[in-house]
Amino acid sequence: MVFEPSYLKKEEVIDLLTKLTEEEFSRARERSLTPLKSTxxxxxxxxxxxxxxxxxYLDMTAQAWTLNHGYVNSDIMYTVYEQMHYLTHVxxxxxxxxxxxxxxxxxxxxxxxxVSLNNEGGGMAVEAAMKLSMVNRPxxxxxxxxxxxxxxxxxxxIAASNPMPSVIRFEGFGVEHFKRVPYPYCYRCPFNKRFxxxxxxxxxxxxxxxxxxxxxxxxxxxxEPMQGPGGQIPSPPGYLERLRSILxxxxxLLIFDEAQTAFGRIGKWSASEYYNVKPDMMTLTKALGGGFxxxxxxxxxxxxxxxxxxxxxxFGSDPVLFAAALASIEVTKRMKLPERAERMGNYIMKRLLExxxxxxxxxxxxxxxxxIGIELVRENKKxxxxxxxxxxxxxxxxxxxxxxxxxxxxxxxxxxxNVLKIKPPLIITEEEADRALQVLEECMGEVESGI
Numbered sequence: 001m002v003f004e005p006s007y008l009k010k011e012e013v014i015d016l017l018t019k020l021t022e023e024e025f026s027r028a029r030e031r032s033l034t035p036l037k038s039t040x041x042x043x044x045x046x047x048x049x050x051x052x053x054x055x056x057y058l059d060m061t062a063q064a065w066t067l068n069h070g071y072v073n074s075d076i077m078y079t080v081y082e083q084m085h086y087l088t089h090v091x092x093x094x095x096x097x098x099x100x101x102x103x104x105x106x107x108x109x110x111x112x113x114x115v116s117l118n119n120e121g122g123g124m125a126v127e128a129a130m131k132l133s134m135v136n137r138p139x140x141x142x143x144x145x146x147x148x149x150x151x152x153x154x155x156x157x158i159a160a161s162n163p164m165p166s167v168i169r170f171e172g173f174g175v176e177h178f179k180r181v182p183y184p185y186c187y188r189c190p191f192n193k194r195f196x197x198x199x200x201x202x203x204x205x206x207x208x209x210x211x212x213x214x215x216x217x218x219x220x221x222x223x224e225p226m227q228g229p230g231g232q233i234p235s236p237p238g239y240l241e242r243l244r245s246i247l248x249x250x251x252x253l254l255i256f257d258e259a260q261t262a263f264g265r266i267g268k269w270s271a272s273e274y275y276n277v278k279p280d281m282m283t284l285t286k287a288l289g290g291g292f293x294x295x296x297x298x299x300x301x302x303x304x305x306x307x308x309x310x311x312x313x314x315f316g317s318d319p320v321l322f323a324a325a326l327a328s329i330e331v332t333k334r335m336k337l338p339e340r341a342e343r344m345g346n347y348i349m350k351r352l353l354e355x356x357x358x359x360x361x362x363x364x365x366x367x368x369x370x371x372i373g374i375e376l377v378r379e380n381k382k383x384x385x386x387x388x389x390x391x392x393x394x395x396x397x398x399x400x401x402x403x404x405x406x407x408x409x410x411x412x413x414x415x416x417x418n419v420l421k422i423k424p425p426l427i428i429t430e431e432e433a434d435r436a437l438q439v440l441e442e443c444m445g446e447v448e449s450g451i
Contacts (some may be wrong), residue, residue: 001085018042020052044071047425047432049401057396060424060436061403065228065260065371068287069331070425076290079327080320087319092312098322105329106296110262110270110282113301116311117294119318122259122285123152125295126160126222128311129255129281133220135310136303137253144209144221144252146183148230150406151222151257160222162230164409179218181205183227184239187364187375195236203242210250220253220280225271228260229406231419232366232373240277254279260371263287264332264426267342267369274368290328292321337426341369344428348372351437352422359444361387372422373405383416384447391420391443400439 005013020040029036040052047070049059062068069076083098090096103115116132118124134141143160151157159172184202186195193201210218225240227233247254256279261271265287268274272282280303285295299305332338349365352374356362361384363377376384376391388404395402405419424436 003084046070047428055399057399057401058424058432058436059401060422061401062423062425063291064286065265065423066286066289067291068263068265068337068426069290069328069335070427071291073290073328073331075331076292076324076327080292080324083320083323089315090317090319092314092317093308094317096317096319096322098319098326099317102322102325105326106284106298109329110272110298111278112282112298114299114303114305116297116299116306117322118296118313118316119293119321120313120316121152121293121295122257122283123154123157123295124313125259125283125285125297126151126157126255126257127154128297128306129222129283129299130156130160130220131310132281132297132299132303132306133253133255135306137219137251140217140219141177142213142215142218143178144206144218145178145180146223146227146230147180148183148185148227148406148408149180149222149224149257150229162406162408164407166409167407179209181209183223183230183233184235185227185231185233186236187233187366188381200239200242203239203246206243207246210246210252218250218252220255221247222255222257224257224260225275225277226261226266226368226371228371231375231405232371232421234366234368234371235275237275240275244277244279253281255281255283257283259283259285260423263328264338264341265369265423266367266371267338267345269338287332288328289321289325290331292324294321294325335427338369341426344426344430344433345369345372347430348422348433348437351433355437355441355444359441359448361444361448367422370423370426370428374420374422376418376420383418385416385418387447388418388420390447391440394443394446395439398439398442400436402436402440 041049042052043050047059049057049071087096106115116128145160148162151160155173158168159175160178182190182202182205191201225235244254256272258270262284266274272278280300282298288294352365356365361376362374363381364375366373376388378384392402392404403421404417407417408415
């Protein structure tokens with residue numbers, strides 16, 4: 001089959017996809033229920049994205065840490081194009097060749113016996129994990145989550161995530177089903193202890209929560225093994241192993257939300273591999289689809305699966321998107337992207353630690369592979385929120401895209417949002433990294449000189 005338009009002219013199709021007037025954009029911004037940024041991206045290549053005016057940006061965010069292979073990877077695009085010749089949509093219950101192969105690929109890659117797929121992303125995968133927990137722990141419907149955790153933007157996953165009043169003007173549904181405990185944030189330890197001397201005191205709230213749960217209704221704990229939106233915080237060595245032991249001693253399931261950490265970004269295929277701690281369930285998305293929306297829940301063989309009515313959506317079994325995910329996995333293997341992420345992460349971390357010695361603004365540099373956070377502070381670790389926002393905007397004007405941690409909001413006021421994120425495509429070169437770090441240092445110099 002060769003695709004040729006029947007009712008549209010080729011020129012019309014090209015114009016539809018490449019031409020935009022200021023009036024069209026202005027109307028769309030007025031009509032859009034969600035805010036639209038003022039820059040319109042048009043095309044991408046490698047680690048760069050271009051706007052409609054021809055400006056080029058070095059993307060140190062991989063567009064929400066998703067484009068591990070860079071923009072429009074040719075192998076993934078070709079695979080998608082080929083699949084379009086066969087099928088583009090089936091009902092959820094019908095298997096297709098890409099779906100069958102993807103289930104097997106994920107099972108074998110991460111060593112989990114059972115797999116559920118979706119075409120929406122991580123939030124739906126986390127909801128699937130919650131449902132599967134309740135299936136396998138009948139009568140239990142409470143979930144332990146962490147402060148500054150983030151698990152999605154549905155009504156249920158908003159409830160599971162850290163509250164952000166004024167940014168999110170409503171509560172998620174079922175907030176009473178989630179109990180929060182501190183995340184092991186060693187730079188700002190809530191117990192004022194030092195790692196290595198603390199005996200994981202941050203696990204005491206977990207133990208107490210379980211101990212005093214008189215109803216015995218905790219089904220599972222959901223945790224990011226390396227906290228992403230909350231500040232780029234890797235959990236310290238040994239923490240997750242101790243956590244799993246505490247949970248399993250009390251018949252509570254452990255769920256890793258690996259939306260940001262899987263598929264090579266941290267120098268390993270997953271945080272589970274990085275820490276050598278296997279959870280009962282793992283949720284995946286972002287880099288899985290190579291730029292296309294795919295989510296997955298992986299579960300151990302000792303857990304019962306879903307009935308047909310418990311987990312399905314109309315557009316949850318798109319063979320085109322599953323084909324993209326298959327190509328994404330294979331390209332990641334052949335390009336050795338986990339190894340590349342580790343190498344480039346070490347290169348960038350070395351440069352950042354050298355910058356830390358020169359700039360009082362840098363309080364902490366942390367991460368693994370190309371999952372890096374730079375915490376910017378004033379005296380006495382006071383969060384440098386305004387300075388961070390300035391650097392973000394100034395760097396963008398200079399052609400480099402960074403991002404920042406989600407806000408901590410108390411009493412409707414931003415208390416801090418001060419961690420710059422460095423999470424570029426895993427194909428980034430040393431030359432590109434040098435350029436980004438040069439711009440970053442220029443921007444920090446502007447802040448420190450009072451500009």
